[in-house]
Amino acid sequence: xxxxxxxxxxxxxxxxxxxxxxxxxxxxxxxxxxxxxxxxxxxxxxxxxxxxxxxxxxxxxxxxxxxxxxxxxxxxxxxxxxxxxxxxxxxxxxxxxxxxxxxxxxxxxxxxxxxxxxxxxxxxxxxxxxxxxxxxxxxxxxxxxxxxxxxxxxxxxxxxxxxxxxxxxxxxxxxxxxxxxxxxxxxxxxxxxxxxxxxxxxxxxxxxxxxxxxxxxxxxxxxxxxxxxxxxxxxxxxxxxxxxxxxxxxxxxxxxxxxxxxxxxxxxxxxxxxxxxxxxxxxxxxxxxxxxxxxxxxxxxxxxxxxxxxxxxxxxxxxxxxxxxxxxxxxxxxxxxxxxxxxxxxxxxxxxxx
Amino acid sequence: xxxxxxxxxxxxxxxxxxxxxxxxxxxxxxxxxxxxxxxxxxxxxxxxxxxxxxxxxxxxxxxxxxxxxxxxxxxxxxxxxxxxxxxxxxxxxxxxxxxxxxxxxxxxxxxxxxxxxxxxxxxxxxxxxxxxxxxxxxxxxxxxxxxxxxxxxxxxxxxxxxxxxxxxxxxxxxxxxxxxxxxxxxxxxxxxxxxxxxxxxxxxxxxxxxxxxxxxxxxxxxxxxxxxxxxxxxxxxxxxxxxxxxxxxxxxxxxxxxxxxxxxxxxxxxxxxxxxxxxxxxxxxxxxxxxxxxxxxxxxxxxxxxxxxxxxxxxxxxxxxxxxxxxxxxxxxxxxxxxxxxxxxxxxxxxxxx
Numbered sequence: 259x260x261x262x263x264x265x266x267x268x269x270x271x272x273x274x275x276x277x278x279x280x281x282x283x284x285x286x287x288x289x290x291x292x293x294x295x296x297x298x299x300x301x302x303x304x305x306x307x308x309x310x311x312x313x314x315x316x317x318x319x320x321x322x323x324x325x326x327x328x329x330x331x332x333x334x335x336x337x338x339x340x341x342x343x344x345x346x347x348x349x350x351x352x353x354x355x356x357x358x359x360x361x362x363x364x365x366x367x368x369x370x371x372x373x374x375x376x377x378x379x380x381x382x383x384x385x386x387x388x389x390x391x392x393x394x395x396x397x398x399x400x401x402x403x404x405x406x407x408x409x410x411x412x413x414x415x416x417x418x419x420x421x422x423x424x425x426x427x428x429x430x431x432x433x434x435x436x437x438x439x440x441x442x443x444x445x446x447x448x449x450x451x452x453x454x455x456x457x458x459x460x461x462x463x464x465x466x467x468x469x470x471x472x473x474x475x476x477x478x479x480x481x482x483x484x485x486x487x488x489x490x491x492x493x494x495x496x497x498x499x500x501x502x503x504x505x506x507x508x509x510x511x512x513x514x515x516x517x518x519x520x521x522x523x524x525x526x527x528x529x530x531x532x533x534x535x536x537x538x539x540x541x542x543x544x545x546x547x548x549x550x551x552x553x554x555x556x557x558x559x560x561x562x563x564x565x566x567x568x569x570x571x572x573x574x575x576x577x578x579x580x581x582x583x584x585x586x587x588x589x590x591x592x593x594x595x596x597x598x599x600x601x602x603x604x605x606x607x608x609x610x611x612x
Numbered sequence: 613x614x615x616x617x618x619x620x621x622x623x624x625x626x627x628x629x630x631x632x633x634x635x636x637x638x639x640x641x642x643x644x645x646x647x648x649x650x651x652x653x654x655x656x657x658x659x660x661x662x663x664x665x666x667x668x669x670x671x672x673x674x675x676x677x678x679x680x681x682x683x684x685x686x687x688x689x690x691x692x693x694x695x696x697x698x699x700x701x702x703x704x705x706x707x708x709x710x711x712x713x714x715x716x717x718x719x720x721x722x723x724x725x726x727x728x729x730x731x732x733x734x735x736x737x738x739x740x741x742x743x744x745x746x747x748x749x750x751x752x753x754x755x756x757x758x759x760x761x762x763x764x765x766x767x768x769x770x771x772x773x774x775x776x777x778x779x780x781x782x783x784x785x786x787x788x789x790x791x792x793x794x795x796x797x798x799x800x801x802x803x804x805x806x807x808x809x810x811x812x813x814x815x816x817x818x819x820x821x822x823x824x825x826x827x828x829x830x831x832x833x834x835x836x837x838x839x840x841x842x843x844x845x846x847x848x849x850x851x852x853x854x855x856x857x858x859x860x861x862x863x864x865x866x867x868x869x870x871x872x873x874x875x876x877x878x879x880x881x882x883x884x885x886x887x888x889x890x891x892x893x894x895x896x897x898x899x900x901x902x903x904x905x906x907x908x909x910x911x912x913x914x915x916x917x918x919x920x921x922x923x924x925x926x927x928x929x930x931x932x933x934x935x936x937x938x939x940x941x942x943x944x945x946x947x948x949x950x951x952x953x954x955x956x957x958x959x960x961x962x963x964x965x966x
Contacts, residue, residue, distance in 0.1 A: 600924040
C-alpha cells in the first residue's frame with residue numbers, strides 16, 4: 259500500500275481497562291500485554307499500520323503513568339519522541355482526540371487522522387488496510403468515518419451503529435443514523451435481524467480540520483482548552499478541568515456527518531472480556547482453550563490460562579480459570595465481565611493486585 | 613484417664629494418599645500437613661492419645677522415605693527412636709500391623725494394641741478416649757475390635773460394617789457380621805435405613821497375641837515373614853515378597869471374632885476428599901468455606917483454599933478451588949475424588965508436582 263502523505267495515526271493507549279484482570283493490571287493494562295502472539299497489542303497495532311503510515315506521522319496518546327512503558331514498547335518502531343502525547347490524567351477519548359487533532363492540524367492542515375485503539379485484535383491485516391483506505395477516501399470528502407463491525411451475536415456490551423445507505427454524488431455511502439450504547443438483549447436481537455446495524459469498533463477516520471470544527475460545535479469547552487497547539491505547561495494547567503467524555507458520545511452521536519465503512523473480514527476482537535477470547539482462539543475438540551501447563555479431565559467449553567504453574571481442571575464446563583503469579587480468577591465464562599467488581603474491590607482496598 | 617500399662621498404640625503413618633492433592637503430595641502426604649489447626653494430622657493423632665498411652669508405648673510405622681519427616685514431627689512427643697518402624701516399601705496395613713504386633717508382643721505378651729491411622733481428624737478428643745477405653749475392655753476379652761462411625765450420608769467411598777447385637781456372658785456386644793467395601797449408592801441408602809451399619813473407621817483395638825493368631829490363620833505367609841520379632845536385615849530381606857493387603861481385607865473380613873464399638877460423637881472425618889472438609893469446617897452464610905486471601909462475588913456452596921495468593925471467585929456454585937505455589941486444582945466439589953486421575957497422570961509423566 260503506498261503511504262498516503264496526508265494520513266496520520268492517533269493511537270489511543272491510555273486505557274486502563276479491568277476486564278482482562280488478573281492478566282491485565284492498572285500498572286500494565288492489556289494494550290501493553292501480548293495476550294495473543296509474540297508482540298503486545300500496542301506493538302501489533304503499530305505493525306498493522308506501518309505499511310500505510312510512516313513513523314513520523316504516527317502519534318500515540320497515553321496516560322503520563324504509561325509514558326515509560328510506551329517508550330519501551332515502541333522503540334523499535336522509531337516513533338519520534340514528540341509524537342508520544344502524555345495526558346496528565348485519563349479523560350476518556352474526546353479530550354485526547356481533540357489535543358492530538360490540534361497538534362496534527364498544526365503540522366499538516368490537510369491531515370486525515372486514523373484514530374485507533376491500541377488494545378484490539380485484528381487478524382486480517384491486509385484486509386484492514388484495504389478498509390482503512392476506503393475510510394480515508396470518505397474522510398477526504400469531509401465525513402467523520404467510523405469502521406463498523408458486522409455483528410455475529412446479540413452482544414449487549416457493545417455500542418451499535420444504525421446505518422442507512424444514501425446516494426451522494428452518484429456514490430452509495432453508508433451514513434450512520436444513530437448510535438445505541440449497550441442495548442437490551444431483546445433490542446440487540448432485533449438489531450441483528452434488520453442487518454442495518456454494526457458494532458461500533460471505536461476506530462475512526464476524519465480530517466483533523468473536520469473533527470476540530472465538530473469539537474468547536476459540540477464540545478466547545480474541550481475545544482477552547484486543547485483545540486489549538488499548545489505547550490505541556492498549558493495542557494497540564496487545563497487538563498484537570500476537562501470532562502471525562504468519549505469522542506463517540508461527545509461528538510459522533512451528535513454529528514450529522516458520520517459515515518460508516520463496514521470492516522468485513524478484518525478478524526476483529528476488542529478483547530472485551532475473557533469470554534471474547536473464545537471466539538478467536540482455536541479450541542480443542544471439546545471446545546476448550548488451554549494455554550499453559552494444564553491437565554484437563556472431562557472439561558468442556560472451558561478456558562484455562564496459566565503462566566508457569568500447573569493447573570488441574572476436572573469436570574469443568576463453561577468455566578474460565580486465569581492464573582498469574584500473584585492472583586487467580588475463577589468464574590463461569592459468561593460472568594467474566596464481572597471481573598470489574600473484583601477490581602473495584604481491589605481498588606477500594608488499595609491492593610497491589612488491582 | 614489413667615494410663616493403661618498394657619495399652620500400646622500403633623500409628624499408621626505410611627500412606628501416600630492422593631486425594632488432598634495439590635496440598636498433599638507424594639513427598640508430603642496429608643498426615644504430615646496441618647490441614648486444620650496448628651499441628652499436623654500426625655501430631656494431632658499423637659496429642660489425642662497422649663493422655664492414655666505413654667510415649668514409650670507409642671509405635672509409629674511408616675515408609676522409610678518418610679522416616680525423617682516422622683522424626684521431625686514427633687520429636688516433641690519424645691517417642692523412642694526404636695519405636696519408629698520403617699517399612700522398606702508400602703505394603704498396605706496387614707504386613708505393618710503384623711510386624712508391629714510381633715515387636716510389641718515381645719515387649720509385653722499381654723499387650724493391647726490400638727491401631728490408629730495418622731491422617732484422620734477427630735474433634736472430640738475426650739469422647740474418643742472414652743470410646744477407646746471401651747474398645748480396650750472388649751479387646752481384653754479377646755475380641756478384634758473396630759471403631760464404627762455412625763453414617764450420616766450414603767457415602768459410596770467408604771467401607772461399611774454390618775453389626776448384630778449378641779448377649780455374651782450377660783453383656784450386649786455388637787458383633788460385626790459383614791464388611792462391605794464401597795457399596796453402590798442404592799445399597800448405601802439401604803444400609804442407612806437398617807441402622808445396623810457403621811462406617812469402618814480403620815481404627816482397631818486387639819491384643820497383640822490375638823491378632824498374631826489371626827495372622828497365623830488367615831495370612832500365614834505374612835505371619836511367617838514378620839510375625840516374630842526380627843532385626844531390620846531380616847525385614848529388608850522378606851518385605852519385598854509380602855503381598856500388598858489391608859488388615860481389614862486380609863484378617864478382619866475373615867475373622868469370626870470382630871466386635872464393634874460405636875464411636876458416637878467423636879467428630880470424625882477421614883479427610884477422604886476436599887469435599888469431606890465441607891462437613892467439618894465452618895461455612896459462611898452462603899455455604900462457602902474460604903481459606904486465605906479471597907474475594908468471592910456471588911459464590912455459593914464453594915470451597916476456596918489458598919496459601920499466599922489472592923483468589924477472585926466470581927459466580928461459583930459447588931466448586932472447589934485449591935491453590936498451592938506450584939499447582940492449582942479447580943473442580944466441582946462432587947468431583948473432588950477424581951483428583952486421583954490427575955495424580956495418576958502426573959505420576960506417569962514423572963512430574964515433580966505429584
